[in-house]
Amino acid sequence: MLKKQDYTAFVKQKAKDLGFDFCGISKAEFLEEEAPRLEKWLNQKMHGQMSYMEKHFDKRLDPRLLVPDAKSVVSLLYNYYPSKKILHTDETLKISKYAYGTDYHFVIKDKLKTFLQAIQEQIGQVSGRVFVDSAPVMDKVWAAKSGLGWIGKHTNLLNREMGSFFFVAEMILDVELAPDAPTKDYCGTCTRCIDACPTEAIVNPYIVDGSKCISYFTIELKDEIPTEYKGKFENWIFGCDICQDVCPWNRFAKPHQEPQFEPSEDLAKMKKNDWKDITEEIFHNIFKKSAVRRTKLMGLKRNINFVTEQK
8 A cells, every 4th residue: 555655646746846736646447427428418519520529439438448457547737827918909819828839739748758757767667648638538527536626617627726727638557546536616606607608608507519619610610610600709819718717716827837838929919910911931930839730821811810800
């Protein structure tokens, strides 16, 4: 029993050393409660064109299918709340805070690889995989299970000490660690996120119709954006932070300590006309390492046209 506690203490300390804000541990097992919820959400087509959500249904619910003989899921939070917020006015076009700097996949994946290597050096023969929004893993569910927060009415994970502006990552390991207990739900009677969503994507508390979300329209959707949503984007052209910005828990958000997440001066200076006139060269210079590259220039221009031609 001592070994398990020692290993757990090492993992928690190493997470801190690598700059993760919180670390929680769950027993790797089938997510029984999530299975019918996920099935219903998919059957109602709330995933829109995100066909990848339909794939690997069983793996999404059971980490032991991703890592044979998995014993533990280590969940990690990494803050991205900006120290320098890009000044938004009524005329400014907006991108989500998580995309201000270097693509988080690169930043966090490197840390996770270092983390796994350190565990193998300390404990010995450990098999595992690391994930950051890159595989069929229900990251928010695992994070909530391990006590890192609760899933709010907007379906983002909420942490009482830092709100919701953080990335969730995990390691699935075949070593037994001491699991943490989940926390309770602190949303109470608040409905600010539901009331604020301009496209009414939060159809019920804790249920988001992904196919109505501004983030979905501006990032995942490959077709033209439906005209019925004209005038409802509030100038968001990549992602959307509305439901997080209005959440009272985000008054506890503190600036991140990750230099790679800082916005470039060129991005911070972009005005409405700069966005409208964006060229391949400017797009590449500003977003060469950014998550915004997912839309490609053509997709970003579609989003810019959609919000600038609505008035």
